[in-house]
Amino acid sequence: MDTAEPHKTPITDETLRQFGGYNLKRAYLLIRQDMMRALEPTGLRIMTFSSLSIISENPNLTQSQLAKALNIERSGVVVLVDELENADLISRNRVKGDRRSYALQCTPKGEGKLAKAQDLVAEHENKMFADLTSQERDTLRDLLARVDKRQSKTED
Amino acid sequence: MDTAEPHKTPITDETLRQFGGYNLKRAYLLIRQDMMRALEPTGLRIMTFSSLSIISENPNLTQSQLAKALNIERSGVVVLVDELENADLISRNRVKGDRRSYALQCTPKGEGKLAKAQDLVAEHENKMFADLTSQERDTLRDLLARVDKRQSKTED
DNA sequence: TATTGTTATACTCTATAACTATA
DNA sequence: TATAGTTATAGAGTATAACAATA
Numbered sequence: 001m002d003t004a005e006p007h008k009t010p011i012t013d014e015t016l017r018q019f020g021g022y023n024l025k026r027a028y029l030l031i032r033q034d035m036m037r038a039l040e041p042t043g044l045r046i047m048t049f050s051s052l053s054i055i056s057e058n059p060n061l062t063q064s065q066l067a068k069a070l071n072i073e074r075s076g077v078v079v080l081v082d083e084l085e086n087a088d089l090i091s092r093n094r095v096k097g098d099r100r101s102y103a104l105q106c107t108p109k110g111e112g113k114l115a116k117a118q119d120l121v122a123e124h125e126n127k128m129f130a131d132l133t134s135q136e137r138d139t140l141r142d143l144l145a146r147v148d149k150r151q152s153k154t155e156d
Numbered sequence: 157m158d159t160a161e162p163h164k165t166p167i168t169d170e171t172l173r174q175f176g177g178y179n180l181k182r183a184y185l186l187i188r189q190d191m192m193r194a195l196e197p198t199g200l201r202i203m204t205f206s207s208l209s210i211i212s213e214n215p216n217l218t219q220s221q222l223a224k225a226l227n228i229e230r231s232g233v234v235v236l237v238d239e240l241e242n243a244d245l246i247s248r249n250r251v252k253g254d255r256r257s258y259a260l261q262c263t264p265k266g267e268g269k270l271a272k273a274q275d276l277v278a279e280h281e282n283k284m285f286a287d288l289t290s291q292e293r294d295t296l297r298d299l300l301a302r303v304d305k306r307q308s309k310t311e312d
Numbered sequence: 313t314a315t316t317g318t319t320a321t322a323c324t325c326t327a328t329a330a331c332t333a334t335a
Numbered sequence: 336t337a338t339a340g341t342t343a344t345a346g347a348g349t350a351t352a353a354c355a356a357t358a
Contacts, residue, residue, distance in 0.1 A: 255334060
């Protein structure tokens with residue numbers, strides 16, 4: 001079998017392009033990479049940034065609640081919260097009624113860091129979605145959110 | 157600090173929802189998981205499915221070309237191609253002019269497997285995008301593809 | 313018994329770097 | 336010297352399972 005002709009024309013992925021999931025993955029990986037670069041100067045990673053944002057928006061939530069919000073396991077949250085606490089961006093506080101759980105709060109330093117990070121992320125998004133009009137960005141966000149919303153419905 | 161009140165209202169992620177990347181990630185992880193489930197009966201994983209599809213569409217392409225098409229490193233392709241070859245779904249063939257590279261081809265068995273897998277993936281997509289009209293699915297695909305297209309342009 | 317947080321462990325995916333054989 | 340494929344290794348990211356403290 002020493003006789004194959006090399007493939008000449010440019011490589012295509014037309015078949016895969018027909019699938020929404022394929023386009024979704026390509027775009028996601030691209031944006032993920034630039035997002036990591038954008039957050040670099042803050043010392044945050046994507047998941048610590050997300051955690052910080054949710055903690056800021058929902059003061060005194062527990063780690064279990066954060067796990068559910070992030071769609072990850074409780075064990076994964078420990079690492080994220082450790083990292084944020086060690087950087088003095090959040091605090092673990094004891095709760096009145098239940099001594100098993102912690103109430104997570106942003107520190108002032110954490111709020112400042114979050115604000116800075118959000119600016120960098122907004123900049124990153126403007127870059128990544130530069131080819132889309134403001135209306136198209138809204139449409140994309142809406143369509144993706146509607147796909148995501150099916151999850152809670154189809155909880156079997 | 158034993159005095160924090162627990163967070164009462166449902167946990168929200170409104171701030172993060174404003175970012176396209178966040179919605180993208182949520183939708184991607186959701187679809188990824190169901191995609192793995194959909195492919196399970198075929199024995200294929202997402203990346204071997206994608207590889208098989210691209211090889212079928214571009215007969216006799218090399219592993220390096222496949223790596224570029226999949227946006228991964230050459231070393232990663234070896235594992236994928238090994239897996240497909242061991243399952244007798246593709247063959248590595250020697251090329252005329254260059255004895256360093258392989259020309260990858262789908263076997264008849266590989267074409268059959270690919271067809272079956274594509275049906276399963278189409279079914280999976282119908283399920284995941286059930287809340288979107290046909291037109292909205294096209295819009296989503298188009299917007300994602302346009303985000304992805306920036307990559308080749310912004311090659312610095 | 314069930315739940316919160318924790319730890320240890322393992323698995324998947326991918327990148328990096330060093331190697332070989334060809335060119 | 337450069338390129339195709341290979342191998343070994345390491346690093347994220349996450350899941351699973353078992354555990355201690357508390358409910």
